[in-house]
Amino acid sequence: MRIAYSEKFLEHENPPEVSGRLKAIVEHIEGSKLPVEFEAPKKIDGEELLLVHTKRLVEELKRRSETEDSLPENPFTKKTFEIAKLACGGALRAAEIADEDGFSFALVRPPGHHAGRDFYHGFCYMNNIAVAVRGNWSRKKTLIVDFDVHAGNGTIDIFEGDDSVFYLSLHQTVRALFPYDLRWEGRRANINSVGLAPGADDAEYLRIFRKALGEAVSSFKPERVAVSAGFDAYCEDGIASLKLDTETYNAIGKEIAKLGLQTFAVLEGGYYLPDLGKNVWSFISAFR
Ligand SMILES: [Zn+2]
Numbered sequence: 001m002r003i004a005y006s007e008k009f010l011e012h013e014n015p016p017e018v019s020g021r022l023k024a025i026v027e028h029i030e031g032s033k034l035p036v037e038f039e040a041p042k043k044i045d046g047e048e049l050l051l052v053h054t055k056r057l058v059e060e061l062k063r064r065s066e067t068e069d070s071l072p073e074n075p076f077t078k079k080t081f082e083i084a085k086l087a088c089g090g091a092l093r094a095a096e097i098a099d100e101d102g103f104s105f106a107l108v109r110p111p112g113h114h115a116g117r118d119f120y121h122g123f124c125y126m127n128n129i130a131v132a133v134r135g136n137w138s139r140k141k142t143l144i145v146d147f148d149v150h151a152g153n154g155t156i157d158i159f160e161g162d163d164s165v166f167y168l169s170l171h172q173t174v175r176a177l178f179p180y181d182l183r184w185e186g187r188r189a190n191i192n193s194v195g196l197a198p199g200a201d202d203a204e205y206l207r208i209f210r211k212a213l214g215e216a217v218s219s220f221k222p223e224r225v226a227v228s229a230g231f232d233a234y235c236e237d238g239i240a241s242l243k244l245d246t247e248t249y250n251a252i253g254k255e256i257a258k259l260g261l262q263t264f265a266v267l268e269g270g271y272y273l274p275d276l277g278k279n280v281w282s283f284i285s286a287f288r
Pocket residue numbers: 148149150230232268269270
């Protein structure tokens with residue numbers, strides 16, 4: 001199993017979106033001697049970013065990074081722009097590996113699904129999965145499955161109306177969680193963004209997930225799958241109030257693997273460090 005990763009991702013801190021998240025996952029993989037080879041992110045020159053983001057946004061990120069001009073949800077150091085760009089490169093590398101091996105995972109941060117064409121917030125700077133989908137798979141019909149506990153408003157902003165992509169999200173309803181905006185919830189055209197009530201458990205989650213995935217596959221007929229893999233719907237994760245357990249990430253993975261399509265996944269959220277590694281591996285191991 002080849003996974004895209006770089007130690008440079010550890011040089012960015014935005015509590016609770018901290019470097020310890022990736023350290024916990026890498027320690028779990030290495031400590032359990034799991035069959036993983038780490039591969040460096042793809043080097044990108046910047047043109048790829050403009051497939052997704054406005055020039056204005058990219059230049060703002062660069063300027064804020066150069067001048068260390070932080071925002072409340074988005075700190076900036078001299079390294080921030082390069083690290084955020086590298087996270088896009090990690091997602092692109094995972095997409096390339098999936099072309100060859102059938103599956104890969106991008107172990108990257110900062111996360112990306114709250115970054116839209118011309119905005120960024122919620123720990124995100126640029127939309128890693130969107131850059132990989134547009135940069136590598138633009139001629140293939142891609143189903144994006146987002147199981148992070150938050151609605152991927154940035155990804156919706158980027159792909160709404162793009163008939164080469166179908167976006168499916170299950171998340172805690174935006175009525176009771178960031179980004180607190182009903183625009184990012186509901187079923188329309190190429191978007192199915194399903195909000196669950198706080199407290200939803202594994203059985204309810206999987207029932208709705210299987211139904212929504214089945215509907216997306218039969219109506220859209222995807223050729224490939226890209227996954228926004230957030231692990232903050234976990235029962236111990238304090239950032240939200242869904243109640244998934246470790247096994248459910250394996251069940252989600254198996255539902256996607258059963259489609260038999262080339263698939264890559266990109267890390268989004270997940271803030272309960274003691275179990276983050278085993279949750280990530282529970283998902284990944286469905287594809288072995
Ligand atoms: Zn999240």
